[in-house]
Amino acid sequence: MESSLSSLLKTGNLVLRDAYQRVPIWTTSTKDSTETAMLRLNNSGNLFIQTRDGKVLWQSFDFPTNTLLPNQPLTKLVSLVSSRSSTNHSSGFYKLFFDNDNVVRLVYSDSRLTGIYWPNPEFRAWESGRNIYGSQRIATMDSSGHFISTDDLVFNTSDAGDQPSRRLTIDFDGNFRAYSLDESRGIWQVTWQAMSEGCKIHGSCGENSTCSNDPVHGRKCSCIPNHRMINLTDWSYGCEPEFKPTSCGNSEYNFLLLPHSDFWGYDSRYMPNTTLSECKQECIKRCSCKGFQFKYDWNKGFSICYPKFLLVNGLRSANFNGSMYLKVPKSVPLSLNNSRDVQGFKLNCSVKTTIQLDRSYDRNHQKESIKFLMLTAYVVGALEIICISYFFYGTRSRLSTQGQGYLQAATGFRRFSYAELKKASKNFSEEIGRGGGGIVYKGVLSDNRVVAIKHLNEFSNRQDEAELLAEISTLGSLNHMNLIEIWGYCAEGKHRLLVYEYMENGSLSQNLQSNKLDWDKRLDIALGTAKGLAYLHEECLEWILHCDVKPHNILLDRDYKPKVADFGLSKLLDRNGTRDLEFTRARGTRGYMAPEWLFVNLPITSKVDVYSYGVVMLEMITGTSQCGGSEGRLDSWVREKIIAAGGKNDWIREVVDSTVDGNYNMSTMGALIKVALRCCEEDKDARPTMSQVVDMLLHVEEDD
Template structure:
C-alpha cells in the first residue's frame, strides 16, 4: 500500500477506532513492558502502557485506514493528544503487526515481518535491556537491569516538546502534514547555523527561515548567536528559556499545569496548557508572527490573505495544482513563452512575494526601467515595485513564493501571464475570493496605462468585477447559514486550538431585554453606546446597546463575525449579538472588577503594584495580537483606561477593539479614516497633523496609559507642587521626561503616592522607559507592540 493510502482514513473508521482506543482502561494496566513481552495491534485498545499517575499512554495509535503507529499520547482530553510517534512516516498494518521486546531491543514489526522501527539497544558488553516504561513526564525509556536509561523518546522528538524535555543542537520539532495526517510536514523548529532557535520551511524544492523576522539581524530580533550550549527547555510553570536568549512565559505562568510546546501543521509554534476544568487545550503562548508570513502556506505562485483567517488564492491566469492541497501552490493555465507578444503583465496591488529576488535595484529606478529589466529576462517571473520618498525600488523575481496581500503592504507585484484569454478562468475552481484583488489591473507588455487597454482587453476587468459582484450577492444570500455553521464549532489544530466558545450566537431582542430586566442595570457608558449587566443561561454577561451604527444587517453580521472570531486571553470576548429593526446589541463576557479607570482613579480603590504591572504587560500582549497576529489591519484607535477591563483576578481585557470596524469599514485602510478618533489626552500627534494612521497610534495611547498607571496622574493635566513650594499645572509626558532627565531619585518622585512605596523599582523603571519610547513624537521611532512585550518581558526576567 502506498504512503498516501496510509494517511487518508474514512471518518467512520477513525471515529470507531478512536472510541475503542480511548475507552476507560483498567487501573491494572502496567506502565512497564518487560523483556520477552509484546504488544499486539489487534488488541490496541487494551495493549497499552499507562504512566503511574495516568497522564500518558503508549501503544498502537490509529493513523489511517487499517494503519497504526506506535505512539505516546496524553490521556486527556478524552480523544487523546499525540506527543511522540516512532514511525510517523511508515505506519504498520492493522493486522498481525506487533511491538516486541526481544534480544535487548524494542522493535516494531509489520505484518510481513519487516522491522519498521527499533530502539537499537541490543545487548553489548554485558549491558542488558530489561524493561521499557512510560514515565509521568511522558518520556518513554528503555532501561537495563540497574535502572540506567539506554534509550529514551525525549532524545527523538517529533512535533512536540514536553515540560523539562530539552531542545539541543541535534533535536528539532517537525510538524505533521495536516490535521489528521501525522506524517512529517514541511515546518521545523530547530537551532539554525547561527545557534538561534528558528522556524524553518523545508519544502521539496525550496527551504527558508521565516522566524525570527528574516528582515532583521539576530540582535535586532533580541537573540544572540554567542552561545555554545544550544539548549532550551520549559518547565511546568510555563517558563521557557534558551541559550540564544529566547525567553517567554505562558499567559497562565505560575500554575503547575500539563503543558506541551507543539510545532503545528500551519507552521506556528504554540505553547498549550491543559485547562483542568474544561479538559481542553488552551493556547497560552505563541510567537508574534503574522500567519501569512509563514513560508509555503499557499505554495509557489499562491497568495495568502486574511478572511479573517489566513486563506489562499491564485493570481489571474493561474489555478491550483492540487485541489486538496494549497501547499502545492498554483500553476499557469498555459505555458509562458519568453518574448512572446502575447505575454502580458498583471498588477497585483498591495501584494508581495517574499524573497527570491534576482537582484535589487534601490536607487531611483523608474517603473518603466523596472518593467524592462523583467520583460527582457526570460528567468524573471515578475517584479515588485514601490516608491520610497519618491525614489523607485525594483525587485525582479525568479520565483513567486510566499505571496501575501493586504492593505498594509506598500508594494505592488507585477507578474507575467501568457494571454488575456486565460483570465476568464480566474474564478473557476477557487475556494475563496479575496475582494482586495478586485481592482487588479491588466497591463499588456509595452502598454503600462490600464486606461489605454481597449476592446476585448477592457471586457476582462469589467467581467472580473461583475463576477466579484455575483459572488458577493451569493455570499449575502447564503452567508447566514454558512457563518452560523462556521462560528458554531471550535477551530481545532492537532487537538489543540481553543477558539470561540461554541455558544457564540444570535440572540433575539426579547431575550436580551429579559436578561437585563428591561435594561435596568447600567454598568457603563461610552461614545458607542450604553452597557448593561444581564444574565443569559445562568451566566452573567455585559450587553452593549450600540448607538449611531448605520449598517445593514448583512454588513453588521459580517463585522460581528470577524470580531467574534478574535480570541486572546487579553481581549474581551464577544459571546453573541442581536440585530432587530433599529436595535443592535453586542453580548460580552462580564468583567467583575470593571474598568481600569475606576480602579486607578477612584479614591476608594487602591490598585496594587503587581496588578498594575500585569495590566501593563497583558494590555501590550492583547494589542500585539490585534496588530500583528490576528488581522493585520485591526487598529483600536481608542486605548484608554475606560477600555481596559479587569476580571475577578485583575487580568486585563482590551475592550471596544472592534469599534472602528463597526463604525467605518473604510477604517481597514489605515490612510482613509474619515474623522479623528480617540479621546483627548491619549491621541497620537498623527490625528491632529492629518498624517497617515498606522498601528503606532495605539502604541502612543498605550504609552500614556502606562504612565498614568505608574504615576497615578491624569493624561489631561494635573497640579504639582514645584521646588519652590508653589502649585503649578503640569502635563504628564513633559513632567515625567523632566523627572527622568534631571532627578536622581526620579522613580520615587513620580511613583503614585497611593502605592505607599510598595513597588518593584526595576519593573517600574522598565515600564517608564518603555512608555516614554511609545509616546515619541515621530511615529517611526516608536516600537511595535510586540517589541514592547519583549522589552517588558526580557527586562524583568
C-alpha cells in the same frame, strides 16, 4: 496500528513489529548483553530503557518528533518536524532546530525550496533579540510554562504557573505553539505562539498563490489571476498557469496589478531609486522574471524594484505598502473574473447595475492634458511658496513684537493667543467634554470655523516650551481620515491649549447611550477606529500609543464617520517616559486598561491599545458598558456564554444588543465578536496588531 506488537528483548532492544511481517517496523537499536534491561515511563512522559544499576540505554526524550514536553530539552542534535497535515502524520515541510549560528529557527523546506521565516529573516539575529555567541545549544520549557534558550529566547505562557499538562508543538501549518490542557473541558488551549500572522509563515499557500487573513477560518489561500489549483485538496502544491507559457523573446507582455501584495524572497535583482517603467523593462528582458514588486521606501526616500524569478510566500494585506505586477503574455485575456481576483480589498457598493462605457483616447489630447496639469501644478506651487513666505515672515514679525521667544510650529499649524481662544469660546462657557487630559470647550474662530478647544491641565512653567512645541507640531503633522485634526495650539504663561476640528455628533459613548447607531454604522466605526490606531502604531515616523482608547475618545462627524481623539496625549503629557519606551505610571481608564499595566516588569507596547479597542468593540456589539457598574469583565462574560452554548450559535443572540435597529448576519456577527475577543486576550502576544484587525474586519465586510 491494528495487529502490531511492541517487545522489549533481553538484549535491551525495543522492537515494533507488524503481526503479518517478520521484519521489524521500528527499533531502538540498543543492545546490552550483560544484564536484563527494563522499560519505564516516568511522570514527565519520558519512556526509557534502563539497566538494573540505573544506566539509561535509550530514552524517548532524545528522539522528539513534533512535540516537546516540559523539561524535555531541544539540543543541537535534535529537531522538531511537523506533520504533513492534521490527519497525515508523516513528516511535513516545517522544522524547528538550532542553526549553525546557535539560534533557534523555524524553516520551511520541500524538495525544491528552503527558507527560514522565524525569527524574521529581514532582520539580523541580534535585532530580533537573539544571541549568536552561546557556548551551548539547548532550550527547555519547565512545568511552570517558562521557556528559556541559550540564544536568549525567553517567554512565558499566558497561564504561567504550576500546570503539569503542557506541550510545545510545531504544528502542520508551520507555527510553533505552546498548549495547556483544560482538564474541565478536555481540550488543549494555545497559550503562546511564535507567529501571530499565519500568512508570514513561508510555504503557506504554495507557488503562484497569495495568503490573506480570514477572521473565522484563519489564513485563506487564493490563486493569482489566470492560474488554478494543482491539487484541489492540498494548497502546498500551489497553482499553475491556465495559459501556455510562451518562449522567451517571442511574445509581448502585459503587467497585471495586484495591490497590497508581496511575494517574499527569490529576487533576481535589487533595484533602488528606480521608476516603474524601468522596472517593467527589466522584467521584460529577463526570461526568468515572473513579475516584480514595486514599493516606495519612506525611510530611504525612493522607490525600489524587486524582479522575481519565483512567486512563492505570497501575502495580501490592506496595510502592506507596495504592489505586485504579474508578467503575462498579451495573448492572455484579462477577463472580468480575473480582474475580480485582483481586487483584494474592494468597496461594498449597493448599486447592482454594471454599465460598460466605450471610451477611446487620443494620444495628442492626452499630451495636451498632461501639459495643462503640469502648468496648473507650477502655478499652484508658486502660489503656495508666496503664501508660505508671507505666513513665515508675518508670524516671525508678530513673535518678535511680542518678545515671548516662542517657537513656531509647522507651516499651516497655527499658534493662537490665549485671548483669541478665550474670546472664541465665550470665556470657556460651553463645555462639551472632559477627561484626564483636560476640559474641552466649544468655540467659534474669527473665520467662523467651529472648533473644540482642549485646556490641558497637566503642564507647568518648568516644562521646556521648545520641546513642548516640537512635539505638538509632530501631532499636528499627522494626517489620517480617522484621526481628529489638530488645527493649532496655545502656549502662553501657564496656559496650554489644543485646537481641534469640531465633531457634530459628539462621542461614541454619547451615541451608544442614545441608541442612534444601526449595525452598518457600528461596523464602519469599528473599521475606521482600527485604521486610525493602525496608522498611529505602524505608519507614523514616531512611536505613538494612545493609552486611553474608549468610547469617549472616539468622535463622530456629521456622517457618523469615526475619528480617534486625544491620540498622542500620553506622549505629550509624559514625554520623558515615552521617549524611553517606558511609563512611570499606568495610563488609561479602568475597565479598558490591558492587564500588563498592572505588572511593573511587563513592557508596554501597542498591544495595550489593541486590548482597549477590543473592549470598545464588545461594548458596541453587546450594548453593555464596561464601566457601567456591572461586576466582572465584558470579554469573560461573552466567553462564558460561548462555553455554555456547547458549540451551538445560540450564544450570539444572547450577547448581541437586541435594541439596535436592523437585521444582522449571524455568521458575520459571530466573526466580529471573535475578533473582539482576540483583541482582549490576557497574553499580549496572543493579541493581533491593529493592522491585522483591519485586515480581519475587511474580510468580514467582503464576506457579508
